[in-house]
Amino acid sequence: AQSVTQLGSHVSVSEGALVLLRCNYSSSVPPYLFWYVQYPNQGLQLLLKYTTGATLVKGINGFEAEFKKSETSFHLTKPSAHMSDAAEYFCAVSEGFGNEKLTFGTGTRLTIIP
């Protein structure tokens, strides 16, 4: 069984400040990890993913995340927040090829303070 925990249902940061959204996972096999973003009234858009290889992955819009197996974490960061980053962010895990269903966390709503 797999699960995802996102600490902080709401995060507020000032424009230009560091964004850090936390995600911890549980998986019985090497996980595939994903971050999705959801803008109001829109579907889920993939920001980045980790499957194998380099543990620091870069995504769209300046976001990146680092897979840390020892900490079972996959935190999402961005050095400098923009107003357009305001959205809901979901971390998700799958067990990879052959079992691709995504298990999502409860989401973190990111608010950017001007």
Added chain:
Amino acid sequence: EPEVTQTPSHQVTQMGQEVILRCVPISNHLYFYWYRQILGQKVEFLVSFYNNEISEKSEIFDDQFSVERPDGSNFTLKIRSTKLEDSAMYFCASRAGLVDGEQFFGPGTRLTVL
């Protein structure tokens, strides 16, 4: 850029009625999924579909639910007799079939059961 589309965007129905939610996946994709998100809760996996059959389903996906790919382009989710607790946003997703290919999500259908 190809995208997953869903219709309708909002469906209101009476309890006990049948509803069909429609999705048009990206044209060369082979794997199809339905997820749902009850208001304020996390996105939950319902079912995955490949090669014209269900490959996995969750506990939520009981006998009241069915999926179909009737014509090689549409992918539908049918709820036979809706319940109040079926009110949610339903997301369709599709995947190309690559080993680590991402799931592309549609914008969702908001189902309201009265």
